[in-house]
Structure formats: structure tokens, C-alpha cells
Amino acid sequence: METKNLLEIERTAVILKLMGDKTRLTMLRLLADHDCCVCEFVEIFEMSQPSVSQHVRKMKDVGMVKEHRRGQWIVYSLNSSFEGYDLVKDMLEYVPDQNHHLEELIAAGKRISCCE
Amino acid sequence: METKNLLEIERTAVILKLMGDKTRLTMLRLLADHDCCVCEFVEIFEMSQPSVSQHVRKMKDVGMVKEHRRGQWIVYSLNSSFEGYDLVKDMLEYVPDQNHHLEELIAAGKRISCCE
DNA sequence: TCAGTATATAACTATTTGCTTATATACTAA
């Protein structure tokens, strides 16, 4: 195994705490496969839009995810420049992909306009 | 990279949440190098003994660590049979070893009797 | 400009968390 770039223990704890929430972990696993916007997460998690925004904001605040606006939507993606990017990607390999959530949306006819 | 044994996303979140605390993450990093007893952790973290016991208990409850009694001491170690053992070990490679804590104890003449 | 849509922020609440002190349990050695 190749040597890993070490992270401060305190910063690592912050990253792991953020990932230690089922909702955020699922979001990250989805983002590992494709960028998502808030409205998708709202449908997937059946959760209020502010709640979703607050989750992505926490991840954005530490640099795990980045955003870019596309028209009226804001698209989130994993930030490959993040100091802990390797760790995050590594972790996400331990959990099954969560793409069924998106497929269920499509099947339910709730395919989101932002992702056409 | 070799394929990883997948863990349920919910169980993974539990593991990461437990690791997402600086105290527990440091404990785990120490345990990656050598078994420890509660009394060592009390000295290292300058924290009450019940607080230390509660931290190790949480990790024991999910199976991350195991204990064995040695005389009047209870020695904790990483549980290599734990479902998420590979993940835990993998994570711990991202943080610097924490052995200086033990060295500081020795330097301060607080070397713990349990570890002779 | 204005209505509609997407997202963010503010304010609040219930739950969880990490600590504390007090006390109980378990082992050792005299």
C-alpha cells in the first residue's frame, strides 16, 4: 500500500464526524458518482430543503464539497482539492453505491429538472 | 487497489461517527500500535476516569475494540474480528501515530503500573 | 418588472453527546 499523506488528528476527526451521519454519508456516496443539486437530495431524503442545505453547507464549510451554479440551480460535487479528499474517497469505497436512490426518483417520475 | 468488503451505509455511519471524536480517534490510533488500559488514557487525556470508560465502552459496544482482563487491569485492543476493522485500520493510516503521548507520560514519571 | 423556482439563512426545538461527580463492582495483596 502506498504511503498516505498524513492529516492532523483534529482535522481528521472533523472530517469523520461529518461523514458519521447517515444522510451526509449517503450524499457523499452519491456525489462520488455524479454531481447533485439540492433539489435531488430533497427528493431522495424526503427531508426539508433547509435541512438538505444545512448538510451540504457543513460539508462545503470544511471544503469536502464544492458548488457551482448552473442557471438557477447550484450543483454540488466532491472537491478533489480538499486536503482530506483521498481519505473521503477511500472511505466511500467501503459503502455500496447509492445510485438506486436516483433510479427510484426516475421510476417515480420525479426526475429532477436540474439534471436533464 | 484491492476490492473492499462493503459495509452497510448505516453501520458505516456509526463507525465514522465514533471515529469522528478527537479523543476516541486518538485512542484508536494509540491502540493501533499497542494495547492500552483505561488508566493510561486517563493520564494522556487528562480527563476523568468515567469519561474514558464511557468512550471505550462506546467503541466496545459496536465491536471496534475488545478487552481482556490482566490482573486488576483491563486492557483494550483493536478488535481484528470487527466487521469494520479494515476500514478502521485504513483510516488510522491517515493520522500520525500518537505515541508521543505515551512517551510524555514516561518522561513525566507517570509511567503506568499496568504496562510494565 | 414581476411571478415562479431554487437555494440560503434565521430562529426555534427535541435529541444526542461528552463531560462531570457520586457510587458500585471487581480484583489484589496484606
Place this chain on the structure above:
DNA sequence: TTAGTATATAAGCAAATAGTTATATACTGA
């Protein structure tokens, strides 16, 4: 058996967390 040491459990508290509703902001298109 008894004192001393190591650890666990109980109870309580302050801070953090994850959700909610209400409202503000930002963009689009008529």
C-alpha cells in the same frame, strides 16, 4: 477479611446536532 486500586455504571448538565417552519436572496423567463 479488609484496604487499596482499577474500572464501570448512574445521574445530571451544558453544548452540539439535526431537524423543523418562516423568511430572505438569487436566478429565469414571460
